[in-house]
Structure formats: C-alpha cells, structure tokens
Amino acid sequence: MAIAIFFIAAAMAVAGGIGVISFRQPIRSVLSLVVVMIALSILFLLLSAQFIFVAQVIVYAGAVMVLFLFVIALLGPAKEMARGRLRFQTWLSALFVLALFGLVWAMLQGVQYRQPEKTDLNTFGTVQWIAVYLFTNYLYPFELTSILLLVAAIGAIYLSRKEGDDR
C-alpha cells in the first residue's frame, strides 16, 4: 500500500517538475509547481513527518505559491522568447545536468546508512516532538529565523514602495 502511494506521488512530482520547466507561460509553471508541492507533502506523510507535511501545505502550497501567482497577475502574461544569446545553451546545459545526475547516481549506489537511533516511533514527527527540539536544542537558530523573516519583510516593503516616496 505504502509502496503504491510512493510511486503515485513520485510520478506526480516528476510530471509536475517536467511541467514546471517546459510550459511557456509562467502561470502554468506555477500551477505545476503546486502539483509538485502537494506530491512532496504526501511523501512527507509517508516519511512520518506530520508537522513538515502541514508546514509544506500551508507555507509552500499556500503562501509562497499565492505570492508567485500575485506577482504574475501584477506583471501580466509575459511571453518568453526562445532565443538565447549563447549558442548551444540547451546542449551545454543538458551535458552539465547529465554529468551532475551521473555523479549523484554514483553516490547513491554505495550509500551506507548509520545505525538508526532508538527513537519512539509513536511520537516521531509529531508537533510535540518537533517542538521539544525546536525550543530546547535549537532555540537560538529558531530566534535567528524570526529576525531573518523580519529583515525579509522590511526589505520587501522597502523595495516595493512608490517612486519618489523617500520619507
């Protein structure tokens, strides 16, 4: 059962990924990316990461994708030209990507995993379990993340202010 779910979600993710890079109109690419996000959230559930699943659906499939859709709606349907200034760009990138994939494939062949830790699998990945680590061992990075988000919000407001509005 889990194997079937894995392969369905993986097929969804790969199809969506191909859609992202092959559609000419940005809006279709964004919708394909939403498909990828949903498929990945199913995979997170298979990996018993419940909190990451919820965060993926809310933060990525919800907030970030809506942001992209808003920007596309704001900029209008930009047509993309197929021309490139660099000749052979497609072939060069295909070659580079094949080399990269070969490298990753070769690393995956002889992969050796460490012995799993003895964790209680009944609580693995739940909100409570994540929160215990987030607010004890990782409190400092967690607080730094809030500063990062604040800086990003201020930066976005500054960049999108009106012209000549320098008060």
Add this chain to the structure above:
Amino acid sequence: MSGFDAGGSQLDASWFLLLAAILFILGTIGVLIRRNPLMILICIELMLNAANLTLVAFSRQLQNSEGQLFALMSMTVAAAEAVVGLAILVDIFRHRDAEDIDDLSELKG
C-alpha cells in the same frame, strides 16, 4: 538494512533520495535553459523542495530529529528568499521590460 517501515510495508530511503535527485536535476535544467527571471525563481523553489525531501528522508532513515528541523529552517529561508526575490523582480519590471535575464547585465561592469 536501509529500509524503514511505513504502514506495514517496507520503504527504501534510497528511492526518496533518487526522487529528490531527479527533482533537483529538473530544477537545474530549468535554471539553465529558461530566459524569464520569474521562471528562474520558480525553478529555484523546485530545487529547494528537492533538498527538503532529502533532509526529511534522512531524518526518517536515521530516526533523527535534525533532518526535520533543518527542513523547517530551509522552508523559512526559502519563503524569505521568494519574498525578497519577487520584490526585486517587481521593482525591475516597473522600470523597464526585462523579459530576458540577459537584459539585466549592468552590474557586470
């Protein structure tokens, strides 16, 4: 040895890693061959998601919390990156038409 139990059947962590590699490669192709700056940002989001899948897969395989916490942090960083990147893009598009990423080469000097 390299598998883990999921709802009664055995899943292999290397399947997840291979899928993440494929998604990352697709994102890389997109960044390399697309010309629209907005499309390049979208493909970077795809790559970040693939990296997240790797982190969570390792977290499950090793039954360790750090992978999921790192995935959470990288989600936050990706959201911040999307916000600032899109704001810069909107600002550029407001001043002129930049349908091609090669039109934005003034900083090259």
